[in-house]
Structure formats: C-alpha cells, structure tokens
Amino acid sequence: HTMSTFLDRYPNLEVHQALKSRVYTGVTVIGVYRRTHPSVVSKTERRDKPFNWQRPTAQVVRNHIFIECFPGKDHVEHQAEIISTYLREKQQQGQILTPPSHVSFAPSSSSDTRRALERSNLTQLPKGVHTVVLGLVHRLDQLTGPVSWDGDGGCFGWTVRQFNNRSVAFIGFRPSFWGDISGEIVRLLASKHGVREVLYVGKLVSVRKGVTPNTQLATGTKSLVGDKVVVWENVLDDSIGRYAATCVTEGTHMSVGGILHDTEDWLAKLPKNVAFVDPETGLMAQAAKESGIRFSYLHIISDNLAENNEGDLSNER
Structure with a gap:
C-alpha cells in the first residue's frame, strides 16, 4: 500500500471506540446522520477545529453494531473499508475482536444524500x-x-x-x-x-x-x-x-x-x-x-x- 507503515495509524485514528473493545455478531455501516441518544459519538473527534471533525456515530442493537455516517455512496464504503482494515490488522496481531468478514455496508444513493x-x-x-x-x-x-x-x-x-x-x-x-x-x-x-x-x-x-x-x-x-x-x-x-x-x-x-x-x-x-x-x-x-x-x-x-x-x-x- 502507498501509505506503507502509516496504514495502521490511519484506521486507528478513525475507527469508533465501540469497535475496539468487544466482539459483535456483525458490523453494518449505514448512511444515517444522527448524533443524539441512542447513537454514541466517537471519541476520535477532533473538536479543536470548527469543521471536518464529526466522525461516524455508533448504535448497538442486540449485539449488532451499526456505524452511522453522513449518507454518501463513497463515504459509507470508505468507512466500511477503514473498519475492515482495522479489524484485519487486529486479528493478525492476535486480538479477539469482530472478524473483518462480518463487516458490511448498506449502500447510500444520491437521493439519500440529497x-x-x-x-x-x-x-x-x-x-x-x-x-x-x-x-x-x-x-x-x-x-x-x-x-x-x-x-x-x-x-x-x-x-x-x-x-x-x-x-x-x-x-x-x-x-x-x-x-x-x-x-x-x-x-x-x-x-x-x-x-x-x-x-x-x-x-x-x-x-x-x-x-x-x-x-x-x-x-x-x-x-x-x-x-x-x-x-x-x-x-x-x-x-x-x-x-x-x-x-x-x-x-x-x-x-x-x-x-x-x-x-x-x-x-x-x-x-x-x-x-x-x-x-x-x-x-x-x-x-x-x-x-x-x-x-x-x-x-x-x-x-x-x-x-x-x-x-x-x-x-x-
């Protein structure tokens, strides 16, 4: 990969903390913009700048975690890729987290974004x-x-x-x-x-x-x-x-x-x-x-x- 040794650093900065601590039956990335309960805001958000700081939120439903990001075809797929990459690395390091094969996404359409x-x-x-x-x-x-x-x-x-x-x-x-x-x-x-x-x-x-x-x-x-x-x-x-x-x-x-x-x-x-x-x-x-x-x-x-x-x-x- 062109990011070479930096690749492990990038997903770690972006992945929601809820994915780092336990195993879920599945992870689904969805195009939903929601920042209030029961959705949980990410601790990786950098609030030292006024813009481009909000990161996907998470909601757990019966041991399945939904990662909610602003609807956009590329955005949803990108977030799913980040999560899969992170979980694959952790799996290779011997950590017991959700298998990367259990990550999926619900595609967003342009009308969802609009x-x-x-x-x-x-x-x-x-x-x-x-x-x-x-x-x-x-x-x-x-x-x-x-x-x-x-x-x-x-x-x-x-x-x-x-x-x-x-x-x-x-x-x-x-x-x-x-x-x-x-x-x-x-x-x-x-x-x-x-x-x-x-x-x-x-x-x-x-x-x-x-x-x-x-x-x-x-x-x-x-x-x-x-x-x-x-x-x-x-x-x-x-x-x-x-x-x-x-x-x-x-x-x-x-x-x-x-x-x-x-x-x-x-x-x-x-x-x-x-x-x-x-x-x-x-x-x-x-x-x-x-x-x-x-x-x-x-x-x-x-x-x-x-x-x-x-x-x-x-x-x-």
Missing part, C-alpha cells in the same frame, strides 16, 4: 449569495476576518461577506466533504440557492515524485471522474498568476472513492497525466458543470503517494 442535505441547516443559508467558498474556510481569516459561524450549530456553518458588490458565503461542513456528498452539496447550492460560482479550498494528494507535502498548492482545469473527463475554466487563473505563481502547481486531477484504494499497483497503473487525487474535487466540478455554474479549486498538497514523507494521510489532521 434528502440528508435538504434536512440540514443549509436551508437557512441567506438569499442572494453569488459565490460560495467550501472547505477549509476557517483558515481564510484574512478574507473573513474574525468569525462567529452562522447556522445554529447544525452540520454546516457559514459566514457571508461582500467583495466588489458580490455576496460571498464561506461554508464549512462539520462531517466530511467525502466523495459524492460534495457533488450533491454543489448541486443543491446551484438549484435551491441560486449560487453561480463555487470555489473549493482543501487538501489533496500528489501522485508525482519530487513534490514535498505542505510546500505547494494545487489547482487545475481537468478531472478524471470514472470514465469521464470533466473540464472547466479556472476562475482563479488571473489571481494565481498575479500573486502565487511560484507556489501553485497546475495539473490533471483524478477522483478516487477512498484512500484505501491507493495501492502500489493502483499507483503504477494511473494515467501518466494525472498529478493529483482526492475524493471530492472532480465530483464538485462535474456537479457545477451540470448545474451551469463556475467552479475552481485551490488545495494544499498534503501528501504524496509516490514517495514516503513525514507528512501523510495518517497525520495531516
């Missing part, structure tokens, strides 16, 4: 927003200034600012913008809120040698999403050229459903033109294009799968 989003506090977003910035918005304090996030503590938080008579909403998500969830968020912003432009500021992974994590930003105008090539205009081009040309790398992106797919064999078979991978960016771009709105991304390169570095997926939190 329903969850339509029930969320995103419906309270103020009217008249032209541009939405998604992702690590709490790191953009030079643009937002001091922030008290609106949204009444739901799964989304936002603040709205005016730039050149344009209303810009900076929106963070307390669960994870994983895979197709991100695309459905973009679709909802376009269809229900009239948003005309989405900018995504986050992290992604390089698949090329010679790129040191956390020293470069990434952008681009093309993503491979399944068997499709999604191409768009980069609305950030002028600004990058003017202010950040030396620290931004441009390249072709590829969407991956989950980082545990990223094996050495997978890396060797990647199309040669691919520079970056992550689960969200391409699906956001595709959703924006299908919705007739503009999209661009500017990400920190936080890991490099082509070579081992101190910064990797297990410690980028």
Whole structure:
C-alpha cells in the first residue's frame, strides 16, 4: 500500500471506540446522520477545529453494531473499508475482536444524500449569495476576518461577506466533504440557492515524485471522474498568476472513492497525466458543470503517494 507503515495509524485514528473493545455478531455501516441518544459519538473527534471533525456515530442493537455516517455512496464504503482494515490488522496481531468478514455496508444513493442535505441547516443559508467558498474556510481569516459561524450549530456553518458588490458565503461542513456528498452539496447550492460560482479550498494528494507535502498548492482545469473527463475554466487563473505563481502547481486531477484504494499497483497503473487525487474535487466540478455554474479549486498538497514523507494521510489532521 502507498501509505506503507502509516496504514495502521490511519484506521486507528478513525475507527469508533465501540469497535475496539468487544466482539459483535456483525458490523453494518449505514448512511444515517444522527448524533443524539441512542447513537454514541466517537471519541476520535477532533473538536479543536470548527469543521471536518464529526466522525461516524455508533448504535448497538442486540449485539449488532451499526456505524452511522453522513449518507454518501463513497463515504459509507470508505468507512466500511477503514473498519475492515482495522479489524484485519487486529486479528493478525492476535486480538479477539469482530472478524473483518462480518463487516458490511448498506449502500447510500444520491437521493439519500440529497434528502440528508435538504434536512440540514443549509436551508437557512441567506438569499442572494453569488459565490460560495467550501472547505477549509476557517483558515481564510484574512478574507473573513474574525468569525462567529452562522447556522445554529447544525452540520454546516457559514459566514457571508461582500467583495466588489458580490455576496460571498464561506461554508464549512462539520462531517466530511467525502466523495459524492460534495457533488450533491454543489448541486443543491446551484438549484435551491441560486449560487453561480463555487470555489473549493482543501487538501489533496500528489501522485508525482519530487513534490514535498505542505510546500505547494494545487489547482487545475481537468478531472478524471470514472470514465469521464470533466473540464472547466479556472476562475482563479488571473489571481494565481498575479500573486502565487511560484507556489501553485497546475495539473490533471483524478477522483478516487477512498484512500484505501491507493495501492502500489493502483499507483503504477494511473494515467501518466494525472498529478493529483482526492475524493471530492472532480465530483464538485462535474456537479457545477451540470448545474451551469463556475467552479475552481485551490488545495494544499498534503501528501504524496509516490514517495514516503513525514507528512501523510495518517497525520495531516
């Protein structure tokens, strides 16, 4: 695996504590967003940041444990993979926990994701927003200034600012913008809120040698999403050229459903033109294009799968 010795660290950080202490007859990952009793919140949650800290909850029903995560096809499968990987490692180490073969998942559909989003506090977003910035918005304090996030503590938080008579909403998500969830968020912003432009500021992974994590930003105008090539205009081009040309790398992106797919064999078979991978960016771009709105991304390169570095997926939190 491209994460090599770090692989055991990553699942341990993500797996719910209820899975670490006893044997269950089965583990089922389901697409349900629930954070109140009888669901039990994960102790692995990092509450030292305002967004991307909520992790799947757990509920035990007659010795069967259900792991509940925000509905999304890729998200549910990814969580099941993490749990299976963790339990397989523990089994190999001689620990008596639930056999990894007893892990399953109930697939989430795009309509499941849409329903969850339509029930969320995103419906309270103020009217008249032209541009939405998604992702690590709490790191953009030079643009937002001091922030008290609106949204009444739901799964989304936002603040709205005016730039050149344009209303810009900076929106963070307390669960994870994983895979197709991100695309459905973009679709909802376009269809229900009239948003005309989405900018995504986050992290992604390089698949090329010679790129040191956390020293470069990434952008681009093309993503491979399944068997499709999604191409768009980069609305950030002028600004990058003017202010950040030396620290931004441009390249072709590829969407991956989950980082545990990223094996050495997978890396060797990647199309040669691919520079970056992550689960969200391409699906956001595709959703924006299908919705007739503009999209661009500017990400920190936080890991490099082509070579081992101190910064990797297990410690980028």
